[in-house]
Amino acid sequence: MTDRPLAAIILAAGQGTRMKSETHKVLHPIAGKPMLHHLLDTVDSIGVERTVIVVGARREQIEASVEGRDVAIAVQDEQLGTGHAVAQAHDALRGFAGDILILYGDVPMVSADTMRDMIFRLNNGTDPRAVVLGFRPDDAAAYGRIIADDQSEIEKMVEFKDASDAERRVDLCNSGLMAARSTDLFILLDQISNDNAAGEYYLPDIVMLPGQKSAVIEVADPAEVAGVNSRAELASVENTWQTRRRAQAMADGVSLIAPETVWFSHDTEISSDVLVEPNVIFGPGVSIASGAKIFGHSHIAGATIGPNASVGPFARLRPGAILEEGAKVGNFVEMKKATLGKGAKASHLTYLGDAEVGEGANIGAGTITCNYDGYFKYKTVIGKGAFIGSNSALVAPVTIGDGAIVGAGATLTKNVAAGDLALVRAQQTFKAGWATKFRDAMLKKKG
Numbered sequence: 001m002t003d004r005p006l007a008a009i010i011l012a013a014g015q016g017t018r019m020k021s022e023t024h025k026v027l028h029p030i031a032g033k034p035m036l037h038h039l040l041d042t043v044d045s046i047g048v049e050r051t052v053i054v055v056g057a058r059r060e061q062i063e064a065s066v067e068g069r070d071v072a073i074a075v076q077d078e079q080l081g082t083g084h085a086v087a088q089a090h091d092a093l094r095g096f097a098g099d100i101l102i103l104y105g106d107v108p109m110v111s112a113d114t115m116r117d118m119i120f121r122l123n124n125g126t127d128p129r130a131v132v133l134g135f136r137p138d139d140a141a142a143y144g145r146i147i148a149d150d151q152s153e154i155e156k157m158v159e160f161k162d163a164s165d166a167e168r169r170v171d172l173c174n175s176g177l178m179a180a181r182s183t184d185l186f187i188l189l190d191q192i193s194n195d196n197a198a199g200e201y202y203l204p205d206i207v208m209l210p211g212q213k214s215a216v217i218e219v220a221d222p223a224e225v226a227g228v229n230s231r232a233e234l235a236s237v238e239n240t241w242q243t244r245r246r247a248q249a250m251a252d253g254v255s256l257i258a259p260e261t262v263w264f265s266h267d268t269e270i271s272s273d274v275l276v277e278p279n280v281i282f283g284p285g286v287s288i289a290s291g292a293k294i295f296g297h298s299h300i301a302g303a304t305i306g307p308n309a310s311v312g313p314f315a316r317l318r319p320g321a322i323l324e325e326g327a328k329v330g331n332f333v334e335m336k337k338a339t340l341g342k343g344a345k346a347s348h349l350t351y352l353g354d355a356e357v358g359e360g361a362n363i364g365a366g367t368i369t370c371n372y373d374g375y376f377k378y379k380t381v382i383g384k385g386a387f388i389g390s391n392s393a394l395v396a397p398v399t400i401g402d403g404a405i406v407g408a409g410a411t412l413t414k415n416v417a418a419g420d421l422a423l424v425r426a427q428q429t430f431k432a433g434w435a436t437k438f439r440d441a442m443l444k445k446k447g
Helices: 035-047 059-065 083-087 111-124 180-187 203-208 233-250 434-446
Strands: 008-013 050-055 073-077 101-104 129-135 146-150 153-157 173-181 215-216 330-339 345-355 369-370 380-382 393-395 398-400
Touching: 008 083, 008 111, 035 050, 035 073, 035 101, 035 111, 050 059, 059 073, 059 153, 083 203, 083 330, 101 146, 111 129, 111 173, 111 215, 129 146, 129 180, 129 203, 153 203, 173 180, 173 203, 215 434, 398 434
Parallel strands: 008 050, 008 101, 050 073, 129 215, 330 345, 345 369, 345 380, 369 393, 380 398
Antiparallel strands: 101 173, 129 173, 146 153, 146 173
């Protein structure tokens, strides 16, 4: 890209009123991660040395969100336009000499390649004063327009509200993203005015100041510069992200039966030769090994699924769930902080919480591990090859040894030794002919 130092200014001072939310706009998630952090991760990936986030309303939310990250905070107390917002980063970048990317916290999907292209153009060709990222949307609507020559040098940039009819017919639009040299940027910002329809200091106005021309590069996919100002736009960007992730998964050898119904998290790890049926949701922290099958209507978060394991349909795996090779979780089974050993099965209607299930064990339908007494959590250990009969309640802490059998309907409160049978049920008794006599008597009474 370049050997010059690189910094980024991320604007996140807007009110975000159209979101109608108490949560700051840039902290709303896409694929389970706040959109601001999508952008910060991309910035980190291209080697940015210094990052400044310009905040305003609800600044404390952003400060809490980025705690522990190597970023600086600058405050824009009054909302006087994008040029004014960028100027607030001056003190945080004091002493920095290099190139600066200007980004927006509510435009989270711009790619690392696009950022690199902007910096490359800034340092090559006609040595422009600044580089503006342009795009051509299907509907130019109220975006600011860019008038450029055949060398992509900018002749004029104008906000829609200030544009003439002829300028509004131009379809090359301004995304708002820019790159400039630190030696130029803040000097240029000092020269712009707020003599416009909104009475604001527009960042694009630095392009039209006298002197060296600026350049525009066009983003390959306009979806990269889609902004999020409303719930509908948030859903649209989420859909774009998910569509790309599904395509990548299939390109990597994952079979998605109905791709549009599968929802990934930002950090989902899924290997080749995995089958995913319709209506599956992956929350954060999921890893799936080759050969696994995820059947329909399953919800999985914080889980590790081993080779050739099987999940669902209608299963829920919560954080800490581990399925080892060939393990099976069937319909209406829930796991939390539990390990199902190699080849072990919990085929239906089961809850396994704070549990360790050994290799080859079988958990009967309706079994639950009673792991919580209202104050503390306790662990259940089930040995290799053990068999737990249907409708059993295993009251932790309790251990069932290797090869042991627990009879159906047990409420187990004591350990079971390896190879033993545990029966916990009342003795079954019979009263010969009682049902017939009862039925006859009731029918006579009714008639």
